[in-house]
Amino acid sequence: MLSRFARPAAALRRGLATTAQNNAKVAVLGASGGIGQPLSLLLKNSPLVSRLSLYDIAHTPGVAADLSHIETRANVKGFLGPEQLPECLKGCDVIVIPAGVPRKPGMTRDDLFNTNASIVATLTSACAKHCPEAMICVISNPVNSTIPITSEVFKKHGVYNPNRIFGVTTLDVVRANAFVAELKGLDPARVSVPVIGGHAGKTIIPLISQCTPKVDFPQDQLEKLTGRIQEAGTEVVKAKAGAGSATLSMAYAGARFVFSLVDAMNGKEGVIECAFVRSEETESPYFSTPLLLGKNGIEKNLGIGKISPFEEKMVAEAMSELKASIKKGEEFAKNFK
Numbered sequence: 001m002l003s004r005f006a007r008p009a010a011a012l013r014r015g016l017a018t019t020a021q022n023n024a025k026v027a028v029l030g031a032s033g034g035i036g037q038p039l040s041l042l043l044k045n046s047p048l049v050s051r052l053s054l055y056d057i058a059h060t061p062g063v064a065a066d067l068s069h070i071e072t073r074a075n076v077k078g079f080l081g082p083e084q085l086p087e088c089l090k091g092c093d094v095i096v097i098p099a100g101v102p103r104k105p106g107m108t109r110d111d112l113f114n115t116n117a118s119i120v121a122t123l124t125s126a127c128a129k130h131c132p133e134a135m136i137c138v139i140s141n142p143v144n145s146t147i148p149i150t151s152e153v154f155k156k157h158g159v160y161n162p163n164r165i166f167g168v169t170t171l172d173v174v175r176a177n178a179f180v181a182e183l184k185g186l187d188p189a190r191v192s193v194p195v196i197g198g199h200a201g202k203t204i205i206p207l208i209s210q211c212t213p214k215v216d217f218p219q220d221q222l223e224k225l226t227g228r229i230q231e232a233g234t235e236v237v238k239a240k241a242g243a244g245s246a247t248l249s250m251a252y253a254g255a256r257f258v259f260s261l262v263d264a265m266n267g268k269e270g271v272i273e274c275a276f277v278r279s280e281e282t283e284s285p286y287f288s289t290p291l292l293l294g295k296n297g298i299e300k301n302l303g304i305g306k307i308s309p310f311e312e313k314m315v316a317e318a319m320s321e322l323k324a325s326i327k328k329g330e331e332f333a334k335n336f337k
Contacts, residue, residue: 030099167276
């Protein structure tokens with residue numbers, strides 16, 4: 001019997017377990033950045049990864065040299081600049097894309113659009129050419145637009161497979177688990193909250209009603225908790241006072257998603273993670289829901305399930321913003337040369 005949602009910290013623990021053996025070839029595009037470096041460290045620390053290819057437009061030889069001294073099995077190589085990107089991507093099974101500019105105080109994820117949209121379009125175009133069969137995991141914000149961009153780019157190259165393109169929204173799940181555990185005095189590793197919708201503001205919809213173990217909050221506390229999960233990124237941006245956005249927690253969440261995906265690709269059954277993907281679950285063409293992962297990416301979209309009236313209202317209110325962000329991404333991709 002499948003559990004509705006995987007135990008949250010289990011994927012990361014599996015990634016660090018000594019018994020798992022596999023030969024996943026993983027590339028990190030944007031490996032020198034605030035998310036890229038700690039993400040690469042977590043991937044290097046995992047016996048699931050046999051080859052780690054690091055790409056960026058600066059500093060990757062140094063990051064790769066540093067990580068290569070760690071006594072784990074992954075062979076690390078750094079690639080620098082567009083001319084080395086094809087070689088970086090060759091033969092990769094999983095591509096993780098944290099490349100782009102971080103948010104600064106006062107910026108929304110949408111303010112990043114112009115810069116990050118071009119970066120994602122360029123990188124995913126190279127992926128479509130050089131590793132069309134790879135799993136593509138996009139972290140670069142705004143995810144609500146960068147996933148439609150990625151899909152359109154793959155369509156242009158005639159290699160589109162919606163089951164292999166993921167917007168990594170795991171950080172919303174990780175935060176929901178941490179905040180619920182904190183309020184209820186629970187072990188965060190045992191708390192599991194599905195988060196559906198998108199990956200910005202009110203499009204982030206934590207399904208507290210589906211939390212494992214079951215938890216109850218008075219309405220005012222539930223609204224406050226939901227608001228905190230939705231604005232947690234801004235909480236970090238403000239706390240860092242101009243020095244960056246959520247990098248360490250995002251690296252953890254990104255690694256957790258990759259380990260879950262690789263586990264599923266290895267044939268492990270019952271691996272479930274939420275991600276922002278092509279979807280027919282709602283009127284929005286892309287939507288995050290719990291997904292059963294398998295050898296070929298998405299095995300089954302598990303949908304929204306039974307939700308509370310409060311959560312239904314949030315889904316309805318998120319639709320116009322979600323659709324607008326998706327359309328913006330699609331339009332950008334159509335005009336991208």
